[in-house]
Amino acid sequence: MNTAALNPIAFNLGPIEVHWYGIIIASAVIIAVALSVREGARRGILADDIYDMILWALPVAIISARIYYVAFEWSYYQHHLDQIIRVWDGGIAIYGSLIGAGIVVYFFTRAKFIPTWLMLDVAAPTVIMAQGIGRWGNFMNQEAFGKVTSLAFLQSLHLPGWLIEQMNISGAYRQPTFLYESVWDILGFVVLMALRHRKGLFQQGEVFLSYVIWYSFGRFFVEGMRTDSLMIGNTLRVSQWLSIILFVGAIVLIIYRRRRATTPMYLDGNPFAKKDQVVKK
Template structure:
């Protein structure tokens, strides 16, 4: 059986290996920033607001993603604390990064006198797009996969052969959970963009729709993964948090609509037409 297995190392610079994972993540972030900046200007924000946020927000998100992973696998890192700083070995959790970014956003918006809900609405579609792209970094690392399956099952999904080949991990074919989540996120991006253009969302609801969509998909996909972080017993951290976010997202959306009859619509008409997403 010949398998066309990808190498997670893209190239070397002065003896330092540069992973495809890093290239894909950085590319996703750059694309997200570009799209968010266009939409920010379209919605009446300053052209540099997104960049200013990301200058601090991106490093904090990386720290948050690492801390989240370490805290929920603390015994491993207590045995060898220096590994906490060894991010090249893996161990970044998207939920931790998002939590850190939102905390910083609260301070950023207050300082810049920007409506936080508007900023979240601008960012949400680009964030889920970046998440969808980022999962291909997991593919290149041969991680974030599911339980054992068969080659025949993967072929029935009509997957390209290079994906099937690279789902042969640890002596068996695996469920491509990275792909399931990537496609779920891409679909979420398209729906958010289309619905946002229809102007059916109230202020803050683009973001809440993102929370609801992503957490719903992540709950089911996380249940298939074999590398989950566990809170206790069979309770997976990401599944529990997904339930909290899904219920909280719906609850907050309905509460805001019920208690504020004058809730403004998400307004995309304040800027120049050249900044249409």
């Protein structure tokens, strides 16, 4: 770590170190939940249902993200079992968290008689926003960086000095791949938010599938620039292969579902909601 790097610890509560990583992730989740609750009210989904779902989805997402990461780094963690639970030091995989949260959403919505696709649509733009914000936790931990580059290149990007110096890791400047993905995610959030309420544009499920397409496309290229990718063997980058599968799968699924005349539109909202449950703009 560069001696001039920003301190990853925000403050101490007695013997407890509070890391910027955790603060940033928690802040992203809070903003995402608040925006989802607001949109859910417009689509006939009760705020209490979203809060209850988050209470289940969040811990499962964190655990599954860590399991995913540790599984592909088992050659290291099998000799450092005490470090498996140290999620505050980084080392969680976004795709792992999405898998875990997705399973919770499916079973929760089935139990509550809420259309699963609709719930995913409501959450999708805020999830990609949270991912974009969360990447700054990687920045504070000096992780999720790319290959060695030059100071001149980083300066050519018109980045502030404090960001450039944080990219000076182990004596070499690195590509700020965390920043590339963060910008891509926030741009995806803006696009989805701008298009989501266009009448006749999205069927239920297509906001979420558009998120999958957008995120996986960008992640494929950013992952190719990183030096800390989870690997299968020495050649296969897990996230790149998963990005290809998700990108193609989401497009195929949209085409398949478009051939079904029974799929409701996103703006139709929850068909099981009571009339006084829907908040109009």
